[in-house]
Amino acid sequence: MAVALGAAGSFAGAAAARAWTCSSSISSCNEIRTRSTSVTSAQVCGLIRADDEVGRRGVKTRSLRSGGVVRRAVQRTEPELYDGIAHFYDESSGVWEGIWGEHMHHGYYDEEIVEAVVDGDPDHRRAQIKMIEKSLAYAGVPDSKDLKPKTIVDVGCGIGGSSRYLARKFQAKVNAITLSPVQVQRAVDLTAKQGLSDLVNFQVANALNQPFQDGSFDLVWSMESGEHMPDKKKFVGELARVAAPGGRIILVTWCHRDLKPGETSLKPDEQDLLDKICDAFYLPAWCSPSDYVSIAKDLGLQDIKSEDWSEYVTPFWPAVMKTALSMEGLVGLVKSGWTTMKGAFAMTLMIQGYQRGLIKFAAITCRKRD
Secondary structure, three states: OOOOOOOOOOOOOOOOOOEEOOOOOOOOOOOOOOOOOOOOHHHHHHHOOHHHHHHHHOOOEEEEEEOOEEEEEEOEEHHHHHHHHHHHHHHHHHHHHHHHOOOOOOOOOOHHHHHOEEOOEEOHHHHHHHHHHHHHHHHOOOOOOOOOOOEEEEEOOOOOHHHHHHHHHHOOEEEEEEOOHHHHHHHHHHHHHOOOOOOEEEEEOOOOOOOOOOOOEEEEEEEOOHHHOOOHHHHHHHHHHHEEEEEEEEEEEEEEOOOOOOOOOOOHHHHHHHHHHHHHHOOOOOOOHHHHHHHHHHOOOEEEEEEEOHHHHOOHHHHHHHHHOOHHHHHHHHHHOHHHHHHHHOHHHHHHHHHOOOEEEEEEEEEOOO
Protein backbone atom coordinates (compact mmCIF):
# COMPACT_ATOMS: atom_id res chain seq x y z
CA MET A 1 0.00 0.00 0.00
CA ALA A 2 0.87 2.77 -0.37
CA VAL A 3 -0.86 4.92 2.13
CA ALA A 4 -0.17 8.62 2.63
CA LEU A 5 2.99 7.96 4.62
CA GLY A 6 3.08 4.23 4.27
CA ALA A 7 3.92 0.99 2.61
CA ALA A 8 6.17 0.89 -0.41
CA GLY A 9 4.76 -0.97 -3.34
CA SER A 10 7.29 -2.25 -5.83
CA PHE A 11 7.02 -1.62 -9.54
CA ALA A 12 9.11 -1.68 -12.68
CA GLY A 13 11.53 1.03 -13.73
CA ALA A 14 12.28 0.25 -17.38
CA ALA A 15 10.99 1.50 -20.72
CA ALA A 16 11.98 5.12 -20.27
CA ALA A 17 10.19 6.30 -23.36
CA ARG A 18 6.73 5.38 -22.13
CA ALA A 19 4.78 7.96 -20.14
CA TRP A 20 2.27 6.93 -17.50
CA THR A 21 -0.56 9.14 -16.33
CA CYS A 22 -3.35 8.73 -13.88
CA SER A 23 -6.34 8.22 -16.16
CA SER A 24 -9.00 6.04 -14.68
CA SER A 25 -12.70 5.61 -14.03
CA ILE A 26 -14.74 5.26 -10.85
CA SER A 27 -17.99 4.13 -9.25
CA SER A 28 -20.31 5.20 -6.49
CA CYS A 29 -20.28 3.51 -3.12
CA ASN A 30 -22.08 4.31 0.10
CA GLU A 31 -21.46 7.78 1.47
CA ILE A 32 -18.58 7.62 3.93
CA ARG A 33 -18.77 9.80 6.98
CA THR A 34 -15.50 11.45 7.96
CA ARG A 35 -14.41 13.75 10.71
CA SER A 36 -13.77 17.37 9.88
CA THR A 37 -10.22 18.68 9.79
CA SER A 38 -8.68 22.11 9.97
CA VAL A 39 -7.16 21.84 6.48
CA THR A 40 -9.48 22.72 3.61
CA SER A 41 -9.52 21.09 0.21
CA ALA A 42 -8.63 24.41 -1.39
CA GLN A 43 -5.54 24.68 0.80
CA VAL A 44 -4.54 21.14 -0.05
CA CYS A 45 -4.94 21.67 -3.79
CA GLY A 46 -2.81 24.76 -3.56
CA LEU A 47 -0.09 22.95 -1.65
CA ILE A 48 0.15 19.99 -3.97
CA ARG A 49 -0.58 21.58 -7.34
CA ALA A 50 1.30 19.98 -10.16
CA ASP A 51 2.94 23.26 -11.17
CA ASP A 52 5.17 23.02 -8.08
CA GLU A 53 6.39 19.63 -9.21
CA VAL A 54 7.01 20.91 -12.72
CA GLY A 55 8.98 23.86 -11.43
CA ARG A 56 11.17 21.75 -9.17
CA ARG A 57 11.84 18.78 -11.47
CA GLY A 58 11.11 19.89 -15.01
CA VAL A 59 8.60 17.08 -15.48
CA LYS A 60 6.40 17.11 -18.57
CA THR A 61 2.77 18.05 -17.99
CA ARG A 62 -0.58 17.86 -19.69
CA SER A 63 -3.43 20.34 -19.28
CA LEU A 64 -6.71 19.40 -17.67
CA ARG A 65 -9.77 21.63 -17.82
CA SER A 66 -12.33 21.31 -15.04
CA GLY A 67 -15.06 23.85 -14.36
CA GLY A 68 -13.36 26.40 -16.61
CA VAL A 69 -10.07 26.18 -14.70
CA VAL A 70 -6.99 24.75 -16.40
CA ARG A 71 -4.71 22.67 -14.17
CA ARG A 72 -1.48 21.08 -15.29
CA ALA A 73 -1.14 17.41 -14.25
CA VAL A 74 2.27 15.79 -14.02
CA GLN A 75 2.98 13.22 -16.71
CA ARG A 76 5.79 10.99 -15.46
CA THR A 77 7.78 8.40 -17.32
CA GLU A 78 8.09 4.96 -15.77
CA PRO A 79 11.64 5.59 -14.48
CA GLU A 80 10.43 8.83 -12.90
CA LEU A 81 7.67 6.90 -11.16
CA TYR A 82 10.20 4.32 -10.02
CA ASP A 83 12.55 6.92 -8.56
CA GLY A 84 9.75 9.04 -7.12
CA ILE A 85 8.01 6.29 -5.19
CA ALA A 86 11.28 4.88 -3.82
CA HIS A 87 12.25 8.35 -2.61
CA PHE A 88 8.76 8.94 -1.22
CA TYR A 89 8.98 5.88 1.02
CA ASP A 90 12.65 6.36 1.88
CA GLU A 91 11.60 9.74 3.27
CA SER A 92 8.29 8.91 4.90
CA SER A 93 8.55 5.44 6.44
CA GLY A 94 10.20 6.64 9.63
CA VAL A 95 7.46 9.22 10.23
CA TRP A 96 4.76 6.58 9.74
CA GLU A 97 6.43 4.02 12.01
CA GLY A 98 6.95 6.56 14.77
CA ILE A 99 3.22 7.30 14.93
CA TRP A 100 1.44 4.19 13.63
CA GLY A 101 3.92 1.34 14.08
CA GLU A 102 5.19 -1.37 11.75
CA HIS A 103 2.03 -2.02 9.71
CA MET A 104 1.83 0.43 6.81
CA HIS A 105 -1.65 -0.19 5.50
CA HIS A 106 -5.33 0.53 6.17
CA GLY A 107 -7.10 -0.91 9.17
CA TYR A 108 -10.28 -2.97 8.92
CA TYR A 109 -12.93 -1.30 11.10
CA ASP A 110 -15.70 -3.78 11.76
CA GLU A 111 -18.13 -3.42 14.65
CA GLU A 112 -15.74 -5.07 17.10
CA ILE A 113 -12.95 -2.60 16.32
CA VAL A 114 -15.20 0.47 16.25
CA GLU A 115 -16.63 -0.35 19.66
CA ALA A 116 -13.22 -0.99 21.25
CA VAL A 117 -12.43 2.69 21.79
CA VAL A 118 -9.01 3.76 23.09
CA ASP A 119 -8.66 7.40 24.18
CA GLY A 120 -11.78 8.31 22.23
CA ASP A 121 -10.72 6.61 19.00
CA PRO A 122 -10.82 3.07 17.60
CA ASP A 123 -7.67 1.01 18.20
CA HIS A 124 -6.05 1.66 14.84
CA ARG A 125 -3.16 -0.76 15.24
CA ARG A 126 -5.57 -3.51 16.17
CA ALA A 127 -7.58 -2.60 13.08
CA GLN A 128 -4.47 -3.11 10.96
CA ILE A 129 -4.05 -6.62 12.35
CA LYS A 130 -7.74 -7.21 11.67
CA MET A 131 -7.07 -6.27 8.02
CA ILE A 132 -4.46 -9.02 7.76
CA GLU A 133 -6.68 -11.62 9.41
CA LYS A 134 -9.72 -10.61 7.36
CA SER A 135 -7.70 -10.94 4.16
CA LEU A 136 -6.48 -14.41 5.10
CA ALA A 137 -10.01 -15.50 6.00
CA TYR A 138 -11.48 -14.08 2.80
CA ALA A 139 -8.95 -16.05 0.75
CA GLY A 140 -9.60 -19.21 2.75
CA VAL A 141 -5.97 -19.64 3.78
CA PRO A 142 -5.84 -22.71 6.06
CA ASP A 143 -3.91 -22.63 9.32
CA SER A 144 -3.84 -26.35 10.09
CA LYS A 145 -0.41 -27.93 10.41
CA ASP A 146 -0.64 -29.94 7.21
CA LEU A 147 -2.32 -27.34 4.98
CA LYS A 148 -0.97 -23.98 6.14
CA PRO A 149 1.38 -22.11 3.76
CA LYS A 150 5.04 -22.96 4.21
CA THR A 151 6.44 -20.42 1.74
CA ILE A 152 5.15 -16.85 1.34
CA VAL A 153 6.11 -13.80 -0.70
CA ASP A 154 5.18 -10.29 0.46
CA VAL A 155 5.12 -8.01 -2.58
CA GLY A 156 5.51 -4.38 -1.52
CA CYS A 157 6.45 -5.18 2.07
CA GLY A 158 7.11 -1.75 3.57
CA ILE A 159 9.12 -2.26 6.75
CA GLY A 160 7.93 -5.85 7.03
CA GLY A 161 4.93 -5.72 9.35
CA SER A 162 2.87 -8.23 7.35
CA SER A 163 5.95 -10.32 6.58
CA ARG A 164 6.75 -10.88 10.23
CA TYR A 165 3.11 -11.41 11.18
CA LEU A 166 2.65 -14.10 8.53
CA ALA A 167 5.96 -15.77 9.37
CA ARG A 168 5.05 -15.92 13.04
CA LYS A 169 1.48 -17.05 12.44
CA PHE A 170 2.31 -19.88 10.04
CA GLN A 171 5.95 -20.55 10.98
CA ALA A 172 6.56 -20.08 7.27
CA LYS A 173 9.53 -18.90 5.24
CA VAL A 174 8.80 -15.41 3.91
CA ASN A 175 10.56 -13.53 1.13
CA ALA A 176 9.67 -9.83 0.99
CA ILE A 177 10.40 -7.16 -1.59
CA THR A 178 10.17 -3.37 -1.77
CA LEU A 179 11.68 -0.59 -3.88
CA SER A 180 12.99 1.29 -0.85
CA PRO A 181 16.50 0.50 0.47
CA VAL A 182 15.64 2.43 3.63
CA GLN A 183 12.64 0.18 4.24
CA VAL A 184 14.70 -2.96 3.65
CA GLN A 185 17.29 -1.94 6.23
CA ARG A 186 14.65 -1.04 8.79
CA ALA A 187 12.77 -4.29 8.11
CA VAL A 188 15.93 -6.31 8.62
CA ASP A 189 16.65 -4.55 11.92
CA LEU A 190 13.10 -5.03 13.25
CA THR A 191 13.06 -8.66 12.19
CA ALA A 192 16.31 -9.36 14.00
CA LYS A 193 14.99 -7.70 17.17
CA GLN A 194 11.89 -9.92 17.00
CA GLY A 195 13.97 -13.08 16.52
CA LEU A 196 12.58 -13.86 13.07
CA SER A 197 15.65 -13.47 10.87
CA ASP A 198 15.75 -17.19 10.13
CA LEU A 199 12.23 -17.04 8.70
CA VAL A 200 12.07 -13.70 6.85
CA ASN A 201 14.30 -12.31 4.10
CA PHE A 202 14.06 -8.78 2.69
CA GLN A 203 15.47 -7.35 -0.52
CA VAL A 204 15.13 -4.43 -2.89
CA ALA A 205 13.40 -5.85 -5.95
CA ASN A 206 10.97 -5.10 -8.74
CA ALA A 207 7.43 -6.44 -8.42
CA LEU A 208 7.11 -6.60 -12.20
CA ASN A 209 10.24 -8.71 -12.48
CA GLN A 210 10.48 -10.65 -9.24
CA PRO A 211 13.77 -12.44 -8.48
CA PHE A 212 12.08 -15.78 -7.74
CA GLN A 213 11.65 -19.04 -9.61
CA ASP A 214 8.29 -20.03 -11.06
CA GLY A 215 5.97 -21.73 -8.59
CA SER A 216 7.94 -20.77 -5.47
CA PHE A 217 5.25 -19.76 -2.95
CA ASP A 218 2.18 -21.30 -1.34
CA LEU A 219 0.85 -17.82 -0.55
CA VAL A 220 1.39 -14.68 -2.61
CA TRP A 221 0.58 -11.57 -0.55
CA SER A 222 0.20 -8.01 -1.84
CA MET A 223 -1.20 -5.56 0.69
CA GLU A 224 -1.73 -2.13 -0.87
CA SER A 225 1.02 -2.18 -3.47
CA GLY A 226 -1.01 -2.77 -6.65
CA GLU A 227 -1.88 0.92 -6.93
CA HIS A 228 1.80 1.65 -7.67
CA MET A 229 2.06 -0.74 -10.60
CA PRO A 230 2.20 0.90 -14.03
CA ASP A 231 1.36 -2.37 -15.79
CA LYS A 232 -1.45 -4.12 -13.90
CA LYS A 233 -1.54 -7.13 -16.25
CA LYS A 234 2.17 -7.75 -15.87
CA PHE A 235 1.86 -7.28 -12.12
CA VAL A 236 -0.85 -9.91 -11.71
CA GLY A 237 1.05 -12.12 -14.15
CA GLU A 238 4.09 -12.01 -11.86
CA LEU A 239 1.96 -12.80 -8.81
CA ALA A 240 0.62 -15.83 -10.69
CA ARG A 241 4.04 -16.89 -11.99
CA VAL A 242 5.66 -17.12 -8.56
CA ALA A 243 2.64 -18.86 -6.99
CA ALA A 244 3.00 -22.61 -6.53
CA PRO A 245 0.42 -24.92 -8.14
CA GLY A 246 -2.66 -24.60 -5.95
CA GLY A 247 -1.16 -21.53 -4.27
CA ARG A 248 -3.36 -18.66 -3.14
CA ILE A 249 -2.97 -15.05 -4.23
CA ILE A 250 -4.23 -12.18 -2.07
CA LEU A 251 -4.32 -8.70 -3.57
CA VAL A 252 -5.69 -5.82 -1.48
CA THR A 253 -5.46 -2.52 -3.28
CA TRP A 254 -6.89 0.88 -4.11
CA CYS A 255 -9.13 0.86 -7.18
CA HIS A 256 -11.56 3.09 -8.96
CA ARG A 257 -15.14 2.04 -9.55
CA ASP A 258 -16.34 -0.03 -12.48
CA LEU A 259 -17.66 2.08 -15.32
CA LYS A 260 -21.42 2.16 -15.61
CA PRO A 261 -23.14 0.97 -18.78
CA GLY A 262 -22.55 3.53 -21.50
CA GLU A 263 -19.60 5.18 -19.76
CA THR A 264 -16.23 5.24 -21.47
CA SER A 265 -14.26 7.36 -19.01
CA LEU A 266 -14.40 9.35 -15.80
CA LYS A 267 -16.24 12.60 -15.51
CA PRO A 268 -13.81 15.54 -15.77
CA ASP A 269 -14.05 16.49 -12.08
CA GLU A 270 -13.52 12.87 -11.02
CA GLN A 271 -10.50 12.55 -13.28
CA ASP A 272 -9.16 15.81 -11.92
CA LEU A 273 -9.31 14.55 -8.33
CA LEU A 274 -7.55 11.30 -9.16
CA ASP A 275 -4.87 13.17 -11.08
CA LYS A 276 -4.15 15.28 -8.00
CA ILE A 277 -3.82 12.13 -5.89
CA CYS A 278 -1.55 10.55 -8.48
CA ASP A 279 0.63 13.65 -8.56
CA ALA A 280 1.07 13.59 -4.79
CA PHE A 281 1.63 9.85 -4.30
CA TYR A 282 3.55 9.02 -7.50
CA LEU A 283 0.81 6.75 -8.82
CA PRO A 284 0.27 5.56 -12.38
CA ALA A 285 -3.17 4.75 -13.83
CA TRP A 286 -5.56 2.90 -11.52
CA CYS A 287 -7.89 0.12 -12.54
CA SER A 288 -11.20 -1.24 -11.27
CA PRO A 289 -11.81 -4.42 -9.29
CA SER A 290 -13.46 -5.93 -12.35
CA ASP A 291 -10.33 -5.17 -14.37
CA TYR A 292 -8.30 -7.24 -11.92
CA VAL A 293 -10.86 -10.05 -12.12
CA SER A 294 -10.67 -10.01 -15.92
CA ILE A 295 -6.88 -10.18 -15.82
CA ALA A 296 -7.02 -13.13 -13.41
CA LYS A 297 -9.47 -14.94 -15.67
CA ASP A 298 -7.26 -14.34 -18.71
CA LEU A 299 -4.36 -15.88 -16.80
CA GLY A 300 -6.36 -19.03 -16.08
CA LEU A 301 -6.51 -18.49 -12.33
CA GLN A 302 -9.27 -20.18 -10.35
CA ASP A 303 -11.63 -19.41 -7.45
CA ILE A 304 -11.50 -15.71 -8.33
CA LYS A 305 -13.52 -13.35 -6.18
CA SER A 306 -13.56 -9.67 -5.35
CA GLU A 307 -15.16 -7.65 -2.58
CA ASP A 308 -15.47 -3.95 -1.85
CA TRP A 309 -14.23 -3.16 1.66
CA SER A 310 -14.50 0.63 1.35
CA GLU A 311 -17.03 0.97 4.17
CA TYR A 312 -14.70 -0.89 6.53
CA VAL A 313 -11.79 1.51 6.06
CA THR A 314 -13.85 4.67 6.66
CA PRO A 315 -12.04 5.84 9.85
CA PHE A 316 -8.56 5.33 8.44
CA TRP A 317 -7.75 8.49 6.50
CA PRO A 318 -9.32 10.90 9.00
CA ALA A 319 -7.24 9.17 11.70
CA VAL A 320 -4.06 9.49 9.63
CA MET A 321 -4.96 13.15 9.03
CA LYS A 322 -5.42 13.70 12.75
CA THR A 323 -2.02 12.21 13.61
CA ALA A 324 -0.31 14.11 10.81
CA LEU A 325 -1.65 17.38 12.19
CA SER A 326 -0.55 16.59 15.75
CA MET A 327 2.60 18.26 17.03
CA GLU A 328 4.53 15.01 16.75
CA GLY A 329 3.26 14.44 13.24
CA LEU A 330 4.00 17.97 12.04
CA VAL A 331 7.54 17.87 13.39
CA GLY A 332 8.09 14.52 11.66
CA LEU A 333 6.71 15.84 8.38
CA VAL A 334 8.96 18.89 8.42
CA LYS A 335 12.02 16.76 9.18
CA SER A 336 11.21 14.21 6.48
CA GLY A 337 11.00 16.73 3.65
CA TRP A 338 8.72 18.19 0.98
CA THR A 339 7.83 14.91 -0.73
CA THR A 340 6.34 13.50 2.47
CA MET A 341 4.60 16.78 3.30
CA LYS A 342 3.04 16.84 -0.15
CA GLY A 343 1.67 13.33 0.36
CA ALA A 344 0.33 14.25 3.79
CA PHE A 345 -1.51 17.29 2.45
CA ALA A 346 -3.15 15.05 -0.16
CA MET A 347 -4.94 13.06 2.52
CA THR A 348 -8.06 15.20 2.28
CA LEU A 349 -8.20 14.27 -1.40
CA MET A 350 -8.31 10.59 -0.44
CA ILE A 351 -11.15 11.34 1.97
CA GLN A 352 -13.02 13.13 -0.81
CA GLY A 353 -12.43 10.16 -3.10
CA TYR A 354 -14.03 7.76 -0.65
CA GLN A 355 -16.91 10.11 0.09
CA ARG A 356 -17.72 10.49 -3.60
CA GLY A 357 -17.36 6.80 -4.41
CA LEU A 358 -14.37 7.61 -6.55
CA ILE A 359 -12.04 5.28 -4.69
CA LYS A 360 -12.73 1.64 -3.93
CA PHE A 361 -10.79 -0.38 -1.39
CA ALA A 362 -10.82 -3.79 -3.03
CA ALA A 363 -9.90 -7.28 -1.88
CA ILE A 364 -9.23 -9.72 -4.71
CA THR A 365 -8.24 -13.33 -4.21
CA CYS A 366 -7.70 -16.31 -6.47
CA ARG A 367 -5.82 -19.58 -6.73
CA LYS A 368 -3.38 -21.00 -9.22
CA ARG A 369 -4.35 -24.23 -10.91
CA ASP A 370 -3.01 -27.38 -9.27
